[in-house]
Structure formats: C-alpha cells, structure tokens
Amino acid sequence: MPDLLTLPPPPLVPGLGPIAAAALFLDFDGTLVEIAPRPDAVVVPPYLPGLLHRLADGLGGALSVVSGRPLTDLDHFLPVPIAKAGDHGASLRPDPLAPPILPSLPTVPPAWRDAALALVAHHPGGLVEDKTHGFVVHYRQAPALGPEAHALLAGFVATDPAAFTLLEARMAWEVRPRGASKATAVRALMERAPFAGRVPVFIGDDVTDEEGMEAARGFGGQGWRLDDMFGTPEVLRDWLADAAAGR
C-alpha cells in the first residue's frame, strides 16, 4: 500500500490541504471502482455515492466524475447529485440538476456497429456497448476477439479519420468521435463555477485519463495515476474517505 506521504506536496484536496483551492476530477472504471469482467458487473461499494456527495459538498461542488461511460451508467452506479462528465467528454452535466450539455459531434454510421455485432456473435463472451456517439467492442471474456475487432474497426475509422478515432481501452476497442475527450471535459468544467479559479487534480488509471491529467496541468493543477499514487481503487477510496472526514 503506498504511503500517503508519497503524495506530492502540498496536497490539494480536503483534509490534506487548502480545501478552497481544489477541484477534483475522478475517473470511474479502474479508479473509483475495480475492473470487473463486464461493464454491468462493476461493484460499487455502498458508501461510495455518499462519500462523493460529501466530498463535493466540501469542495463547494467542485468535484466531477469524468468517465468514458454514458451519463445514464454513471447515474445508475453513482446516484448522487454531483457534476458528471460522460462519454469521454461528449456528455457534460456540470450542474447535477440541469440537463446535460451535449456538444455537436458526429455519430458513427449504424453499419459499423452492425458489423461489430456480427463479429461479436462469433465470439462468445464478447460484447458491444453502445455510447451516445459511438460504441465499444469488449473482449475481456473473449480474447481472440481483440485483434479481429481492432482490424475491423481500424478499417472503418480509416475511411473517415477526420470524424472518428479508434481508442484502445482496457480489453476493449472504442470508436469515438473526434472533438471530445477527457481534456475537453476538464477544460469545459474549469470554465464554469464552481470549478473556475480552483486548482484541478485529475485522478485516473487509463490512457484516456492522461488527456484529463494533461488538461489539469494546463490549469496549474496535477494529474495523478492511480497505480503510482494509490495502487488500487480501494486505497484511493480510503484516502478520499479520510479527506472527506478532514483526517
């Protein structure tokens, strides 16, 4: 377990530093919760939604989950009124009580998804997950699907590289529109109250989170990789609980 003293000084989050200065951006899968065999099988500790709510209150609302998941998933797993950014920045809800902000982005041709579904049908355990503008082919439970999915989707994206990109996720390939990312999500949130003027800290575990971390650094903040700073989601959750309790 990493020693909390290894966190970079001065800590910027509540309980370990100046609460008024921080804005916290938290990835979901692999960061707040452990990776599961399927997207619908993640286990959210019962205390986590309430913990995030308390932390958000302590930060004057300047806390957002920033995930590749659609907002509907985030609302399902984290049923609390906090800011959320879903679909890798393609769906933003800075005000938990207001409708989401949906930037104008291209939507993948239905034929691409149909072809992915047809491929997955030959790989038991594989699955296609729909997103607002794109989709994901998951091969965690069907490893042989990985290279085939990559070849298929890379071919599609190559026909319209200005509009779409192929993202390598954890045991998954995702077709997503260009123009949205965790960086755009962080920047959009940092333009608004209560995030504006605070020092952002982005915590994540994945390659897409690096974009959010880079954006946070652009505002004078920090990006923390889960592996480096905490090791596991459980250690992060414990640390957040200590922070929320002012320990």
Ligand SMILES: O=P(O)(O)OC[C@H]1O[C@H](O[C@H]2O[C@H](CO)[C@@H](O)[C@H](O)[C@H]2O)[C@H](O)[C@@H](O)[C@@H]1O
């Ligand atoms: O940005 P995140 O919150 O980290 O979301 C990234 C993707 O996470 C999900 O897929 C990953 O987690 C699943 C559950 O643990 C796992 O089964 C899968 O293999 C991983 O790739 C989610 O399904 C995607 O939509 C997110 O983009």
